[in-house]
Amino acid sequence: MQIGIPRALSYYSFFPFWYGFFSDLGIEIILSDKTTKQTMSLGASLVVPETCLPVKVYVGHILNLLDKGVDKIFVPSLQSISPKIYNCSKIRGLPDLVKSVVKKDFTIIDATLDKSEKNQGLYYFLLEAVKPFGITDLSRIKKASKNAWKVYNNFHVMTRSGVPYSQALKYALENKVIISNTQKMYPINVALIAHGYNLYDERVSMKIFEKLEKLDVKTYTADQLTLEQMNEGLNSMHSRLYWANEYEITGAAAHYIQDKNIDGIITINAFGCGPDSMMLERISRYARKLNKPILNLSIDEQTGEAGFVTRLEAFVDMLYRKKRYGIINKISLKPFTENKEVDIKNYIN
Numbered sequence: 001m002q003i004g005i006p007r008a009l010s011y012y013s014f015f016p017f018w019y020g021f022f023s024d025l026g027i028e029i030i031l032s033d034k035t036t037k038q039t040m041s042l043g044a045s046l047v048v049p050e051t052c053l054p055v056k057v058y059v060g061h062i063l064n065l066l067d068k069g070v071d072k073i074f075v076p077s078l079q080s081i082s083p084k085i086y087n088c089s090k091i092r093g094l095p096d097l098v099k100s101v102v103k104k105d106f107t108i109i110d111a112t113l114d115k116s117e118k119n120q121g122l123y124y125f126l127l128e129a130v131k132p133f134g135i136t137d138l139s140r141i142k143k144a145s146k147n148a149w150k151v152y153n154n155f156h157v158m159t160r161s162g163v164p165y166s167q168a169l170k171y172a173l174e175n176k177v178i179i180s181n182t183q184k185m186y187p188i189n190v191a192l193i194a195h196g197y198n199l200y201d202e203r204v205s206m207k208i209f210e211k212l213e214k215l216d217v218k219t220y221t222a223d224q225l226t227l228e229q230m231n232e233g234l235n236s237m238h239s240r241l242y243w244a245n246e247y248e249i250t251g252a253a254a255h256y257i258q259d260k261n262i263d264g265i266i267t268i269n270a271f272g273c274g275p276d277s278m279m280l281e282r283i284s285r286y287a288r289k290l291n292k293p294i295l296n297l298s299i300d301e302q303t304g305e306a307g308f309v310t311r312l313e314a315f316v317d318m319l320y321r322k323k324r325y326g327i328i329n330k331i332s333l334k335p336f337t338e339n340k341e342v343d344i345k346n347y348i349n
């Protein structure tokens with residue numbers, strides 16, 4: 001029994017769960033390869049140009065799985081994962097989109113999860129996902145979902161403690177929990193705000209974590225926050241929950257905008273993304289109100305790395321200058337006292 005899973009969209013949020021679930025039932029997972037330029041261009045060639053980059057990438061990953069000979073591909077329709085909170089129309093209609101643009105012979109496993117209109121339970125969704133393999137025994141499904149939650153929760157324990165995404169994923173799939181205790185200090189701290197698929201897909205985000213590390217910048221993401229912290233962030237902006245990604249985008253951004261240890265915010269959003277354009281407008285206004293520098297990076301398949309790096313470097317350079325001026329101003333405001341050495345550490349933060 002084999003199931004293909006595209007390394008795109010919901011993979012970046014839920015793969016630990018899918019892995020724990022399918023592997024417990026003895027279903028082998030075949031993943032598509034990492035995104036390349038070709039994945040993007042093949043996907044883009046099948047959909048209308050206005051489609052957002054993550055969906056083009058997703059279609060490219062379906063083609064990659066078909067090239068590998070996989071005949072059953074998991075394309076869930078995640079309508080709504082909590083009551084009255086919805087995904088965007090492209091994610092909701094993903095199975096239909098894939099059926100209409102990929103004209104090849106294969107089975108789409110299009111289980112639907114809808115906690116709003118249909119108030120569907122998770123077990124019903126999981127049952128739909130494994131029916132094509134002849135598995136209908138609810139007690140097996142419940143047992144497998146228990147394992148799925150275990151892998152998923154282990155993954156989140158690690159990301160919350162600051163373990164980088166790829167390492168946390170590797171350990172979680174190996175059934176390990178390794179907590180990070182690195183205390184390396186960085187001169188600049190930046191919060192990266194984006195959907196998982198725009199952040200952790202190295203081709204899409206152009207290895208932004210590596211680039212910022214080279215500039216001596218420490219990065220923070222929504223994965224390091226608890227639901228309560230993101231909720232407080234949302235409340236501080238008087239924002240109502242509507243989009244499924246409201247926590248990881250608006251909630252996380254508002255939390256980091258208020259955090260005095262964070263020097264700046266960088267957002268990455270796909271060109272043409274409706275929900276992001278609304279959320280980012282509110283985030284930018286809030287950042288301006290609290291005087292927190294913010295850089296909005298918009299990406300599509302044409303985005304060149306050179307321009308991306310130039311904007312990133314200019315932003316980080318500005319953050320260094322702002323921090324330096326802040327320290328100098330603090331020093332000059334202190335009255336001069338003879339015979340006392342000035343310890344620069346007292347003036348930082």
Ligand code: SF4
Pocket residue numbers: 052053054055088089090091195270272273274275276
């Ligand atoms: S939320 Fe935006 S980027 Fe994500 S699939 Fe929907 S339109 Fe595309």
